[in-house]
Amino acid sequence: MIQYVLLISRQGKVRLTKWYSPYSQKERTKIIRELSGVILTRGPKLCNFVEWKGYKVVYKRYASLYFCMCIDQDDNELEVLEIIHHFVEILDRYFGSVCELDLIFNFHKAYYILDELLIAGELQESSKKTIARLIAAQDSLVETAKEEAGSLSNIIAQATK
């Protein structure tokens, strides 16, 4: 099971956190601080796994962002690397060549996508296409609601003129 997902920039800034097991705010801050210290200093040719307090952290660097997932001792590390890559590809497809700024300014979108990918720390969907379709459908629901609200307020504005 994936315990948590972290996106950390090369400067150590947190770009996304998702916790599937309960951690207090204090523990979270501590984990992020200590873990980024470990991961950001590892050399480029080393393996992508760090043993961490009875868990394993699988991380992979994409440009300036480190995608980290903390998993149980007996989980499949190689598969988690695939899950990370899967996530990155979906983000890439959604944002159209994603970059760190996309994830900063549209962080809520990144969370929506992650929620379509993982639930309860387990993989939910292996098809990128399905996830893209589900996100698009929900985005358009939001659009429609906004338009309706907009037109409604227009009507009110017209009426009160």
Add this chain to the structure above:
Amino acid sequence: MMIMIWGLKWCGGGRAVVTDWWCGGGGLRVESGELWVEEQWDMIRAIRACKTAAEERGVVRKECAAIRAAVSENDHDYRHRNLAKLMFIHMLGYPTHFGQMDCLKSIASAGFPEKRIGYLGLMLLLDERQEVLMLVTNSVKQDLNHSNQYIVGLALCALGNICSAEMARDLAPEVERLLQSRDPNIRKKAALCSVRIVRKVSDLAENFISSAAALLKEKHHGALIAGVQLCTDLCRVSAEALEYFRKKCTEGLVKVLKDVVNSPYAPEYDVAGVTDPFLHIRLLRLLRLLGHGDADASDCMNDILAQVASKTETNKNAGNAILYECVETIMSIEDNSGLRVLAINILGRFLSNRDNNIRYVALNMLMKAIAVDAKAVQRHRVTILECVKDSDASIRKRALELVFLLVNDSNFKPLTKELVDYLEISDQDFKEDLTDKICSIVEKFSMEKIWYIDQMLKVLSEAGNFVKDEVWHALIVVISNASDLHGYTVRSLYKAFQSSSEQESLVRVVVWCIGEYGEMLINNIGMLDREEPITVTESDAVDVLEISMKRHTSDITTRSMSLIALLKLSSRFPSCSKRISDIIIQHKGSFVLELQQRSIEFNSIIAKHQSIRSALVERMPVLDEATYSGRRSGSLPTAASTSTGASPLNLPNGVTKAPAAPLIDLLDLSSDYAPMPSSSGGDFLQDLLGVGLTPISSLSGTNQAPTSGTDVLMDLLSIGTPSFSPIQNDLSTSQTSIQAPLESLSSISSPLSTQVSSHAGAGSMIDLLDGLSPSLSMKTDPTQPDFSGTNGSIYPSIVAFQSNNLKMEFSFSKQHGNPQTTLIDATFTNLSSNVYTDFIFQAAVPKFIQLHLDPATSNTLPASENGSTTQRVRVTNSQHGQKNLAMRIRIAYKVNNKDVLEQGQISNFPPGL
């Protein structure tokens, strides 16, 4: 401005794996015209523009204030805008609890956009431990029954990510129903939500079994993956589920796996030429659970496992991930030698792969394989040893653990040699792990002492600063027992010291050995065939001690050990006696109380007591290995547990020890020795070495420990019992320092009174300490036997203690001019028909009384009242005339080698004592 930030922040030049990850481009794409999104951007921009943390805090504070105001006005229009801002603020690590209620309100509103942001906020800002979460149960329940599939999806997702056990119970029926929903996307979410529910409340598992089994027939990959995951979790928590799936679904699952393995190219699920590796892996994992411990199920999956193991593409990570999972499954299911060979071969290939990730998982898997087929793993020993030397810390750690498992009686020597050799060149931060493992291997497998000593010497010279205290303690015990190797050891240590004097624990062992076996070093005594004679003069040996004494990195333990070693050498190396006393005297002004005190004491021994010095500093008696290892494992040696209940008090005190005991006590000048009841080897060696160094800080740390335990452990250190009161619950430092001289006095004077016949001898011994605490001389005067008995007993004798087996009588006498002090003659009589051996009497008194126990006349009690043992007890009541004497006693002895402990309180002292 946007573009500038973009350029600045997006400068990482690392490997971009996603194609077109970095395509130059303008500013952000604005996908929606949502106003709130833009406002949120304004805030993010403002925060990102901050140059200092203080500035950032200022911006966040302002935003939070605005959001709080909006919250208190219950502002609907801005709610989701505020929530989004709050989430960002939360991600930066600021407190956002005031937004929690807004999440709930947002979820309760009717529109999809509000709900979407509300659930996101709920998952980010709350976790299952917050009670606010319970308030959302009802909204979630309504949303689970909503007609819009996306709203149902949102609710399922939130529930799956953060639900608590209570919520899981409340909402399980809804989720169960959704497992049969018409929409596969709802089914997959419901399945993973059930995973969480089952993990939280395992007794709900039964309800999910049949719907989970139905999910295994899914065509939709997402739903199938989630269904397989649900079955896996059900099998883990419920034996009933495991049995059910094993009987009903094994064949079906094998077929599903077969279909996936043989499926034609499917672009939607293709990862590097493999169709849906995620599904592969989950199916293999579930099959592993089903096949484990069941021959029929294992049989059923043999073919497909062989196919996966032999046909999977291995040049991409996805394929290797499947193989890795497959190997693990083959290792856990019931024995099939053909498959196992296949699996071990795959691991061999992995191990020689150039990719570090693959090597890491290979090592990981070999750890598991060792239980199944140790021989096959041994074949890869050389490669594994290479991995210990890898540049990657994760791989090194894995490999080292694996090597540790590989060590056996036949290969421990070459393996230890490899590891010790590597110790020289390994990274500093890896040395601790490495030495730890080497030491355990050496201790566990060594057959010959000389090999053990050699290996430990190498480890100490390379990484003496990394070994634990127990390691060098154990080494000293072994050296002490290897009488034919004393000379060899001390010479090797001397040589090692010349090259590695910066290794603290090596220095300690060197210092100890030179103190004990110094003359063997000088005279080349006990040469082994393989040794070259070396020329070391007496002053060279003293040099070593002086260096370790004066080196600024030496800690107090090392320095104290050096002082003792110097004292010992002072009598053996008469030519250096003057120099030694000069070194010792230098520490008279040491800021460390312990060193100062010792240096003064030792100086007086050298200056004034030539006659007894050589007896004082004789070689230590051989340390008992069995006792030591017993202590290490936490059990106490001679008197393990007693019939009247386990207690840490049954340690032999000085009285029961062999004739060597007074010597040890003499050297044992531990003044503020605060024993730590739970620690093991440390105190043992310390009290034998007489290094009662436990600093005052640890004294306060032991305050919670039962003080009676402390008392008696202190008894251990000297023959006389220090007057620690059992009711006292705080060993304040001042008290200790007052008692310190008294204790050291008692430990020196009491053996002397038995050993040295002339009173003058005892007197001069006491003179020695006069300088230390003049006030004591008055109290100690009574130790001189002249006075005892000059005063007739004017108090009636009492039976202080009587049980079925034992009687203790007290008779009292007073001395002239000292009404506070009472001499008590305790007479013990054995009422049973068995002889008592190892008899020990211990006593404790309240704070206002001081207590001194002389040695007993004998430590055996003849059976059936055929004689008695007496012991002189001296008590000084500082509140004479106001308070009566009181005493707690504890008597330990052995009957037929069985430990017996008796204890009681004496309150029938005649008044006026």
